[in-house]
Amino acid sequence: MVGPPGAGKGTQAQILASELSIPKVSTGDIFRANVSGGTELGKKAKQYMDRGDLVPDEVTNAMVKDRLARGDAAAGFLLDGFPRNVAQAGTLRTMLADLDTGLDVVLELRVDEEEVVKRLSGRRSCPECGRVYHVEYDPPKVEGRCDNEGAELYQREDDREETIRHRLEVYREQTAPLVAFYEAEGLLATIAATGPVEEVTARAKAAIEEKT
Ligand code: AP5
Ligand code: ZN
Structure with missing residues (x-):
C-alpha cells in the first residue's frame, strides 16, 4: 500500500488484512511499538520519526526481513508503509525472491495535501490495539x-x-517515485482515497480483485 501520510493506509490495511485473513505488516506500527517498548531499534528510529524523516534503510530493511520470515506471513501479507523509496523496493524484491514469492498488487491511495493535514491533525490512536480514529470523521x-x-x-x-x-x-521526494516504478512493472492500482472509509474499502477490494 502506497500513499501520502494520512491517506488512510493504516485504516484500510487493517480492514483489508482482516477480510483477507492475512497479517498486516506496518513498518510505522512496528517502529512505534519499539519506541514505546524502549528497545534498541526504537531508540534508533525515534529521532527520525519525530522529525518526519525516514528511518535509515538498513534498519528498516532488516526489520521487515525478520517480520516476513515469521510463519504467519507464509500464506500472504499486506505491507503498509514499506517500501518507502526506490532502494527499499529493490531490497524487497530480493527478499521476496528469496522467500519464493512476489508482490501481486501495489495499491496507491490518492488524496490531496489539504485533506491530509485535516486528517492527521484530528487523528487519535489506541496504544493497546492500534486502532485509529478521527475526532470528527x-x-x-x-x-x-x-x-x-x-x-x-x-x-x-x-x-x-x-x-x-x-x-x-x-513523500513527494522519496516515496512518490515508487508509483512510476510499480506502474512500469504492471503492478499498480490507483484509487481515490476520499469519501467514507467503507467506500474507499470497496474501491480497494475491486482494484485488488482486478489485478489478481
Ligand atoms: P507511518 O506510520 O507509515 O506513517 P505515514 O505514512 O505518515 O502514514 P500515517 O500512519 O500517518 O497515515 P495513514 O495513511 O496510515 O492514515 P490513517 O489510516 O492513520 O510512518 C511513520 C514514520 O515511521 C515515518 O515518518 C518514518 O519515520 C518511519 N517509517 C515507517 N515506514 C518506514 C520505511 N519503510 N522506511 C523508513 N522509515 C519508515 O488515517 C489518517 C487519519 O485519517 C485517521 O484519523 C483516520 O481516522 C482518518 N481517515 C482515514 N480514512 C478516512 C476517510 N476515508 N475519510 C476521512 N478520514 C479518514
Ligand atoms: Zn484499542
Whole structure:
C-alpha cells in the first residue's frame, strides 16, 4: 500500500488484512511499538520519526526481513508503509525472491495535501490495539477511549502541523517515485482515497480483485 501520510493506509490495511485473513505488516506500527517498548531499534528510529524523516534503510530493511520470515506471513501479507523509496523496493524484491514469492498488487491511495493535514491533525490512536480514529470523521463511542478495550487514545508525536508538512515533502521526494516504478512493472492500482472509509474499502477490494 502506497500513499501520502494520512491517506488512510493504516485504516484500510487493517480492514483489508482482516477480510483477507492475512497479517498486516506496518513498518510505522512496528517502529512505534519499539519506541514505546524502549528497545534498541526504537531508540534508533525515534529521532527520525519525530522529525518526519525516514528511518535509515538498513534498519528498516532488516526489520521487515525478520517480520516476513515469521510463519504467519507464509500464506500472504499486506505491507503498509514499506517500501518507502526506490532502494527499499529493490531490497524487497530480493527478499521476496528469496522467500519464493512476489508482490501481486501495489495499491496507491490518492488524496490531496489539504485533506491530509485535516486528517492527521484530528487523528487519535489506541496504544493497546492500534486502532485509529478521527475526532470528527471517525470518533470513538466514548470520547478519548478506544471502542475495543477502553484504552486512552493518544495523539502521535509526528502529527504536529510542521512535521506533517515535512512528511509530505519526504513523500513527494522519496516515496512518490515508487508509483512510476510499480506502474512500469504492471503492478499498480490507483484509487481515490476520499469519501467514507467503507467506500474507499470497496474501491480497494475491486482494484485488488482486478489485478489478481
Ligand atoms: P507511518 O506510520 O507509515 O506513517 P505515514 O505514512 O505518515 O502514514 P500515517 O500512519 O500517518 O497515515 P495513514 O495513511 O496510515 O492514515 P490513517 O489510516 O492513520 O510512518 C511513520 C514514520 O515511521 C515515518 O515518518 C518514518 O519515520 C518511519 N517509517 C515507517 N515506514 C518506514 C520505511 N519503510 N522506511 C523508513 N522509515 C519508515 O488515517 C489518517 C487519519 O485519517 C485517521 O484519523 C483516520 O481516522 C482518518 N481517515 C482515514 N480514512 C478516512 C476517510 N476515508 N475519510 C476521512 N478520514 C479518514
Ligand atoms: Zn484499542
